[in-house]
Amino acid sequence: MKRRLVLGTLLGTLSQLAAIGLLLVSAWLISRAAEQPPVMYLMVAIVGVRFFGIARAALRYGERLLTHDAAFGLATRQRLAVYDDLDRLAPGGLGDTRRGDLVSRVVADVESGQDRLLRVRLPWTVTSISVLVVVSLLAFLDWRAALVVLATAVVTAAGVHLLTRWVEASRQAQVAPLRGELASEASELVLNAPDLVAYGAGEPVRERLRGVDARLAAAQNHLAWTTGLGNALVLLATGVAVVLSSVVATDGSLAPVLVAVLVLAPVALVDPFSDVVAAEGLRAVTDAADRRLRAFHETPAPVADPETPAPLPAGHDLRVRGLAVGWGDVPVARGIDLDLPEGGLVAVAGRSGGGKSTLALTLLRLLPVRAGSVELGGVDVERLRGADVRSVVGYLGQDEHVFDTTLRENLRVGDPTADDARLWEALELAGLADFVATLPDGLDTRTGERGGRLSGGERQRLALARLLLGGHRVLVLDEPTEHLDEQTADALVDDLLALRPARSLLLVSHDPRVLARADVVVHLDAPASV
Structure with a gap:
């Protein structure tokens, strides 16, 4: 699994770099074509545009294939571990845990483990490498532009992380427990529906279910607001970087065809940073799900096996x-x-x-x-x-x-x-x-x-x-x-x-x-x- 994950991360990084290369080569090609040179001068750029366009899709397909295969393997192992914990703890060690909450842990919390791998860790890795590559490329053209992009990227990453931590961490952490509570209430309503209808007691249970659903929806809405604010921060920082890059690029020290490359370089990082925003929005959710699974796994068994068990006797009296x-x-x-x-x-x-x-x-x-x-x-x-x-x-x-x-x-x-x-x-x-x-x-x-x-x-x-x-x-x-x-x-x-x-x-x-x-x-x- 580790090998597939490393290879998938590499393909994902190359796919993102292909998307960045597509934008920057296209910027150079348009600028150079405006000078109306002989078409042969444009052939390498034209081929480059085609190459990066095809490579982006092919590499992304390979990345999704490998990383999702690794994530599904991890989820299978985690789910089996939860089943082992259930076998170890039942019937005396589950306490007040309700069956719907157990289903939520087996399904939703384990799936959050996939999100932790694919939608939290992977975007940060790809974005970090992409920033380093773009900054290194710009350093060959103009070190001032490279510093602008690097500083903007660091400020954006820190700002997105702090925004989600300060503004919505508590609400995001509620999502996993509320999913378990909602599953418990829904399970209770379905299993006991005949008795509830017979005694006319269904409405209180439905009201309780609606209340849990409303709290879950509110937590998820706050998560969406956090994502929106994070994306707004990314666009704001990109705009600042574009303005500063324009000032640097138009001082006459660069060839005109490279101006567009420097100006659009910050724009090329919008997509990877958008993935980072989504990753930070999910971090508290996946962390809460991971804590619930760890707490379940660390619950002591009601009956511990001896360190050196005796052999099973032949008799059975x-x-x-x-x-x-x-x-x-x-x-x-x-x-x-x-x-x-x-x-x-x-x-x-x-x-x-x-x-x-x-x-x-x-x-x-x-x-x-x-x-x-x-x-x-x-x-x-x-x-x-x-x-x-x-x-x-x-x-x-x-x-x-x-x-x-x-x-x-x-x-x-x-x-x-x-x-x-x-x-x-x-x-x-x-x-x-x-x-x-x-x-x-x-x-x-x-x-x-x-x-x-x-x-x-x-x-x-x-x-x-x-x-x-x-x-x-x-x-x-x-x-x-x-x-x-x-x-x-x-x-x-x-x-x-x-x-x-x-x-x-x-x-x-x-x-x-x-x-x-x-x-x-x-x-x-x-x-x-x-």
Whole structure:
């Protein structure tokens, strides 16, 4: 990527120099043609005009091809890094970050990283080299004109930078956070639209969305005003440079045909400095986006892996002693004792909010152990890598997400390498094979947004089949019968029990019918086996 970026920057600089050469050679050609010399005296300039005109377009195409390829590569790596951070932090380390803001970071903030490379750094590099080349050229003709252009360029660059820093830096820095807030509000409105309409509560949410949109529009308008003021400063400085260059060029020390070259030299730098104005207008936006991504990346994981992890044990029995679980410093449940032998079935019961789901996530090393111990195969899980624990212990939540794609692709989330034979085997174990076999498109049937084309029981069984494809030996099932009617719930529990003894089952539930089927029930309200 670095090589493509350097080569692209070189081509961009050459393209800008070709544009400058086109203007200056054209100025000389027009001045010389006015003297009506023999046409042969003009041939080199005529060819030069054609050369610079063609070169400018060809070099610009090469620059865009290389720099955008490098920028897209950088954006891909940044986006993958954000995905890695999400995997590292979820579910316990995201705090109050809303899903719309996360989408904004993955999309808009990463794209701002492309802008930082292409529209902030690159214009400054190209403009700086272009100024040096033009000043060096003018120094051969008249050192006074060279000093005028150099001084004007330095003052213009400093003025544009200070203008954006002093006038609009705070407003520009608001753009990235406001984009995230707008995405969050829009996401909330769309996802909860049915409930908002049913309760007549849509208007307050729409008003809040309009307010965020208005603040974002105001920040972007201020950004446009800053760009306009910066361009006005560039034109003003260019006008001053043209006047001073005219005074220098018309004192009789230069050949008449070179006067136009000296006078138009400052004009040749208007285009690159216009790009600098746009770059400075975006600097605060890209810096704010970069800070948001860095802050996300530097957020500590809720559960840190040991520096020297122990090897994964051969056994998969779970032993919990004196365990305290919670999301913060204050545990929501403590003193939990639990034994889940290989092939066993244990249920966890308790009041709502009593820590049942928190216990499940702690067993998977998604949340830290607050006190006590959890052993897997006789090894304390704090000595194991989280990914190794989760390769043995799998989790099925109350409302597992079903992607808006085919049944096949939803199942392959559990194992991307699974062939159709394994998919059908998993569906059979989950009790969904007969249903899928009746569908015209079979595994290619689309599930709809959030699994909307499936019933509640079908979605739960699809999620179970996906879990089974992961090859986990211990299954932690959090309220597996939630939102299901009695008949469907009983059938699902029957299929779950049929997974034994090849797999151990830990059922988190408050459903008496589920608890009655367990070998052991652990009550979190008063932790003791019953």
